[in-house]
Amino acid sequence: MNTHSDMQAGQDTALPGPTTSKTRLVVNGTERVLEVDNRTTLLDALREHLRLTGTKKGCDHGQCGACTCFVNGQRVNSCLSLAVMHDGDEITTIEGLGTPEDMDPLQAAFVAHDGFQCGYCTPGQICSAKATLEELRAGIPSHVTKDLLANPPLSPEEIKERMSGNICRCGAYANILEAVLDVAEAR
Amino acid sequence: MRAFSYEKVKNPAGAAARAAEVANAKFVAGGTNLLDLMKLEIETPLHLIDVNGLGLDRIEGTDDGGLRIGTLVRNTALAADERVKRDYPVLTRALMAGASGQLRNKATTGGNLLQRTRCPYFYDTAMACNKRKPGSGCAAQAPGAFSRQLGVVGVSEACIATHPSDMAVAMRALDAVVETVMPEGETRAIPLADFHLLPGHTPEVETALKPGELITAVTLPAPVGGHQSYTKVRDRSSYAFALVSVALIRQPDGSGAVALGGVAPKPWRNAAADKLLPEGAKAVMAELMKDARPTEQNRYKIKLAERTLASALNEAKG
Ligand SMILES: Cc1cc2nc3c(=O)[nH]c(=O)nc-3n(C[C@H](O)[C@H](O)[C@H](O)COP(=O)(O)OP(=O)(O)OC[C@H]3O[C@@H](n4cnc5c(N)ncnc54)[C@H](O)[C@@H]3O)c2cc1C
Ligand code: SF4
Ligand code: FES
Ligand code: FES
Numbered sequence: 453m454n455t456h457s458d459m460q461a462g463q464d465t466a467l468p469g470p471t472t473s474k475t476r477l478v479v480n481g482t483e484r485v486l487e488v489d490n491r492t493t494l495l496d497a498l499r500e501h502l503r504l505t506g507t508k509k510g511c512d513h514g515q516c517g518a519c520t521c522f523v524n525g526q527r528v529n530s531c532l533s534l535a536v537m538h539d540g541d542e543i544t545t546i547e548g549l550g551t552p553e554d555m556d557p558l559q560a561a562f563v564a565h566d567g568f569q570c571g572y573c574t575p576g577q578i579c580s581a582k583a584t585l586e587e588l589r590a591g592i593p594s595h596v597t598k599d600l601l602a603n604p605p606l607s608p609e610e611i612k613e614r615m616s617g618n619i620c621r622c623g624a625y626a627n628i629l630e631a632v633l634d635v636a637e638a639r
Numbered sequence: 640m641r642a643f644s645y646e647k648v649k650n651p652a653g654a655a656a657r658a659a660e661v662a663n664a665k666f667v668a669g670g671t672n673l674l675d676l677m678k679l680e681i682e683t684p685l686h687l688i689d690v691n692g693l694g695l696d697r698i699e700g701t702d703d704g705g706l707r708i709g710t711l712v713r714n715t716a717l718a719a720d721e722r723v724k725r726d727y728p729v730l731t732r733a734l735m736a737g738a739s740g741q742l743r744n745k746a747t748t749g750g751n752l753l754q755r756t757r758c759p760y761f762y763d764t765a766m767a768c769n770k771r772k773p774g775s776g777c778a779a780q781a782p783g784a785f786s787r788q789l790g791v792v793g794v795s796e797a798c799i800a801t802h803p804s805d806m807a808v809a810m811r812a813l814d815a816v817v818e819t820v821m822p823e824g825e826t827r828a829i830p831l832a833d834f835h836l837l838p839g840h841t842p843e844v845e846t847a848l849k850p851g852e853l854i855t856a857v858t859l860p861a862p863v864g865g866h867q868s869y870t871k872v873r874d875r876s877s878y879a880f881a882l883v884s885v886a887l888i889r890q891p892d893g894s895g896a897v898a899l900g901g902v903a904p905k906p907w908r909n910a911a912a913d914k915l916l917p918e919g920a921k922a923v924m925a926e927l928m929k930d931a932r933p934t935e936q937n938r939y940k941i942k943l944a945e946r947t948l949a950s951a952l953n954e955a956k957g
Contacts, residue, residue, distance in 0.1 A: 471643065473645055489642070490645040490687070491643070513678065527741050529739075529741045532671045532742075537667070584740070601725060612877075616877035
């Protein structure tokens with residue numbers, strides 16, 4: 453391994469191996485085998501290779517949450533992960549949560565509460581909201597949890613903090629919170 | 640992003656050996672910092688060694704009553720661990736003050752320690768930056784530069800960047816030790832205090848790690864108890880890096896430990912400042928900031944750090 457300065461100085465273009473790899477993803481329950489350039493992010497694999505365009509690209513740098521999906525049941529930013537790092541993993545995208553005919557309760561609540569304006573951040577918001585409720589139920593603390601040894605409450609403060617990795621340029625936050633609280637209370 | 644080849648590795652010593660043997664290779668763990676920097680071509684490895692298959696994802700007790708945290712333990716899992724919440728709450732608090740839920744699910748212990756600075760000129764490849772391109776200058780110290788986020792102490796004429804990790808600040812207050820394996824297979828233990836280096840004339844050299852050396856774990860000594868808190872001050876109340884942060888462990892007799900984030904190239908703590916804790920925030924901060932060289936724009940951090948500590952101490956006293 454060389455230091456950063458070495459890398460800047462001389463670019464050796466002879467790579468020690470191939471620049472593409474085969475990766476097997478289980479996306480929304482279906483196995484998909486892809487041969488991709490190693491540089492392909494999980495986000496680009498979903499959108500450009502598998503044509504699952506529900507997952508959105510906002511910033512491509514982990515800053516906005518539009519690309520949020522589930523890997524083996526946990527929410528992640530798919531823009532900051534490589535497809536080749538997910539060989540064998542189970543991926544769930546917004547398309548896997550529900551369909552227009554059979555919506556997930558959170559999808560229905562976003563519609564009922566007008567939890568969006570342009571809709572671009574919405575798939576990421578809904579995936580994060582689902583994870584937020586699961587993380588709360590699993591007793592995972594957050595920055596605003598007062599007592600680390602008790603179960604965190606299903607409060608607006610907890611939900612807002614846990615949703616802070618999802619930015620909405622339209623500022624639909626008030627209605628997003630209503631939608632998530634609605635589903636939280638119904639449970 | 641530049642093209643690169645990719646491999647997965649199965650054992651830690653083998654990973655270190657590969658990294659030493661392949662030119663311009665880098666480990667990738669969560670990828671949340673490295674891939675960000677590769678997209679900007681600030682990092683340009685020719686080969687990625689994926690360490691996610693190494694195991695190293697458990698938190699176990701040590702013989703002396705402490706904890707060994709595998710390098711691949713994710714930030715969420717570490718923060719939510721029952722032993723950490725109960726015995727090292729400053730660490731849970733610091734982890735939960737950093738990044739977002741999505742990022743913490745991917746970010747690893749070792750990757751978090753090795754994340755690179757958020758200096759805006761380091762990120763802007765059109766600007767001079769000694770850390771990114773040694774010898775090119777430091778745009779952050781040019782007249783009128785935007786330096787309000789940058790470091791005030793431990794910095795040099797070559798570089799005034801801060802280390803952005805919250806987790807590392809809590810670990811520093813807890814006297815954590817970084818465990819590694821070298822390409823030849825030997826292991827070593829580096830106190831976190833000695834792990835990150837000050838910039839001096841070589842800001843591109845950031846840690847004590849040797850070429851190819853792999854972090855395997857971070858160990859914490861037996862719990863010290865006391866009142867523990869992590870207070871982070873930032874430009875918005877969530878999902879932002881620290882302007883100033885304070886990790887505090889305060890014992891009932893007034894003794895304890897204090898480490899600062901957001902002000903220096905590494906978590907900032909010293910023994911003399913810890914000894915002054917019973918005398919209050921002013922005395923502690925005078926010691927921690929005694930060699931400060933702030934810019935006009937970031938001078939406020941010195942007062943802000945003192946007030947943040949004063950507030951944390953008040954809360955600790957109940
Ligand atoms: C939008 C955003 C906001 C953020 N906010 C915060 C914040 O508020 N506070 C905070 O503390 N952090 C924050 N972060 C940073 C985040 O915590 C780091 O990106 C993360 O911890 C890095 O861990 P990783 O496993 O993803 O590292 P990677 O990106 O995989 O690796 C980082 C570096 O570590 C090296 N490496 C990884 N594992 C090893 C090993 N075992 N041995 C040797 N080298 C290794 C890699 O080669 C690479 O150089 C933020 C990040 C983003 C994108
Ligand atoms: S402060 Fe350091 S990282 Fe920022 S521009 Fe100067 S040399 Fe680069
Ligand atoms: S597109 Fe991934 S966080 Fe913005
Ligand atoms: S609804 Fe437009 S960005 Fe959120």
